[in-house]
Amino acid sequence: MKLYRNYFRRYKVPFLAGVLCVTLEAVCDLLGPTLMAHIVNNGIEQGSLSGVYHWGTLMLAVTLIGACFAVTRNILASHVSQRMGANLRSDLFKKIISFSEDSADKIEAGSLITRMTNDTAQIVQFVNGIMRIFLKAPLTGLGSIILASLLNFRLSLIIYGVVAVVTLLIYISMKLSYPRFYQLQMAMDQVNLKVQEYLIGVRLVKAFGTYGKEIEKFDEENRNLRQRGISSQMVITLITPFLTLVVGVGTTAVIYLGSRLFMRDLANVGDMTAFTIYMAQILISLIMITNVFTMFVRTKASTARIREVLDSGEDFAPSQATGKLQGRITFDQVTFAYPKGSGVPAIRELSFTVNPGESLAIIGPTGSGKSTIAWLLLRFYDVDSGAIILDNSNLKELGSDVIRSNIAIVPQKPMLFSGSVAENLRWGNQHASPDQLKQAAEKAQADFIVEMAEGYDSLLGSAGVNLSGGQKQRISLARAILKKAPVLILDDATSALDAVTEAKVRENLKHQEDQQTVIIITQRCGTAMSADQILVMENGRKVGWGTHEELLRSCEVYQDIYHTQIESSREG
Missing domain, CATH: 3.40.50.300 (P-loop containing nucleotide triphosphate hydrolases)
Structure with a gap:
């Protein structure tokens, strides 16, 4: 409910106005049977045409006023629900944009899309229903019970029994439906995820000709969604006939008992007519309340999923420094393992320093931790031990906004x-x-x-x-x-360029007016050779540091890379 309170505060006035309109509309509906009783008792039974006109005109006026309240609450309900939906989607998007990497890893993209669209639409529909139907149903039902009791208490005992049984059935329906609707939304996540994966990799699917396999995968998730949908509706499908049966039995009992009371002069025609109408209103209200709780169960599942997004961690820490930094980078005994990963550190006790304006190439076999250095430097993750120093400040003391405004990156996969x-x-x-x-x-x-x-x-x-x-x-x-930016990270950023174009790019970067600290993550010796210093990584550890010539003399891993790439290409 906290989620709804936060948004209702923004629309307190139109929401309360809508509630008032619903209440007055319900009052008008409840007056109808009583006025009908007066038409019968004081008009038709007494043969008074003026009585029929008087009470009939009053009943028509009340109906017209109720219709005006109905139109007004519909307008207010649409306004409040749609504005709330727009704000909720906006808040979700802002939250997703500021996700920490751990939060982004926890909730898949397909699920986020479902929560932004389907779950939000479910909440919008629920809020609209609250102002249009959900409040009216219990008001009309409770009012009908009270007024029917005032008309004839003996007959009203049947109504109390019907309401008690229906309440029990609704409670059972809620307990059984909630987990099923939650699983339904998760199945919808998987369908969206499969579609998203196909759209992203459509060229690869075409290249490998794996249409049949992709269709099979989608059909499997689609069948799961269908089964979850059937399962979630099955409880309602089974309980609804029982609700109708209980209310039908109650109506039959009212008519039978009412006829017996009428024969004993314990009830008159007008009161019986009004009581029958009230019973019909109670029947309609109970059906509406059943639909309300069905909608509530679905909305409860959607609310929990949206709440999970809004409660997820963010990566924007309070900033302790501002302005442009110089670009001095120091890794001091840094160790890091990816959260919820294998537990094996991707970086182990790594130490190095790059001064402002210098270039550093990071080279090593696949999986050696090269790109992890970039993610840590951008503070997508915090180190497990050790420290990363940018200029003279620990990275953990700097806000992510400050860090990223001072670092530019060209990712391995350009987006x-x-x-x-x-x-x-x-x-x-x-x-x-x-x-x-x-x-x-x-x-x-x-x-x-x-x-x-x-x-x-x-x-x-x-x-x-x-x-x-x-x-x-x-x-x-x-x-x-x-x-x-003072720091430029090139994460295998020239892998698709030919050697001549890559050499021109490197030369242009060297002769920029604003000297930058350049981090070059690469698997090419030819790219690394131009850097001021080269860091050689293997299995998350630093196994070499120095210039190209120094590493050729002292680092076995670098020698192997060089001989494999450079000398093999010369022989070819």
Whole structure:
């Protein structure tokens, strides 16, 4: 309920106005049977046409007023529920954007999409129902019971029995339905995840011709979703007939007992007519309340899933320093293992220092911990032991906003977004001028941009699908250059470039006006040779440090890499 209280505070006035309209509408509905009783008792039975007109006009006026309240509460319900849905989606997106890596690893992307769409829509529907139906049903039902009791207490005893049995059935339905609806939402997560995986890897699926296998995987998840859907509806399907039977038996008992009382002059025609109408209203209210609790069970599951997202950890710590840093990096006996991973440290007791303006190449076999150094430096994760020092501050004392504003990265897999080339480049600097965009593109050897149909205004597909791997890498590199951060991390950022283009890019980076500390993560000796220092990693440990010439004399791992790559290529 905390989730709803937070949002209802924003719309307290329209929500309370809607509740008032629902209450007054229910009062108008409850007056109807009583007025009908007056029409029968004081008009029809007495043969008074004026009595029929008087009470009939009053009943028509009450009905019209109730209709006005109904229209007003519908408008208010739509306003409040849709505004709440928009704010909830916005809050979810803001939360996801600020996820810590641990939170991002815990909840899969497919599940996040389901929570942003299906679960949020479920809550919007529930809030709309609260203001339109859910409050009216118990008000009308309770009011009908009270007024029916005032009309004839003996007959009302049957109503009490019916309500007690129906309440028990609703309780059983809730207890059985909740876990099933939660599993239904999880099954929907898996279907979304399969679709997302296929869309991301559609080219690979085509290349390997694995359509049949992908269809089988999707059909399996789709069947699971179908079974979960049937299971969640089965409880309601089985209990609903029992509810109808109980209410039907109650109505029959009222009619039978009422006729006996009428024969003994213990009830009149008008009261019996009103009582029958109240019984019908109670029947409708009970059915509506059953639907309310069914909706509540589904919404409870959706609320728990959304609450899980909103309660997830964030990676923005309070900032203890501001401004532009110099770019001095020190790893001091750093050890780190990925949370919920194998438990084997990806980095073990690593120590090194890079001074401002220097370049460091990190090289080593696959799985040696090279990219982990970049993730730790960006504080996607905190170290288990040791310390990372940026300038003179421990990374843990710096806010993630400060750290990332001073570090630019070109990731191993370049990620571009739908929009123009210029919009993608301006991720590095939102206020960059056209000349600055051009200069950054030239340094990254992205000359192909001017040859595109619309130049820098050319539109890119999602993830840059209409570009080659090398083109995406160069745009990603230009974006990082445009940021002009004190530290630049190149995580295998030139793997798709030929040797000549890569050499030009390295030369351009060396001659930038603003000297940067450059971290080059690579598997190529040819790329590492140009750096001021080279760090050699193996199994998460530092096994070599120095220049290319020094490592050729002292580091066996580096020698093996060099001989495999350089000398083998010369022989070829």
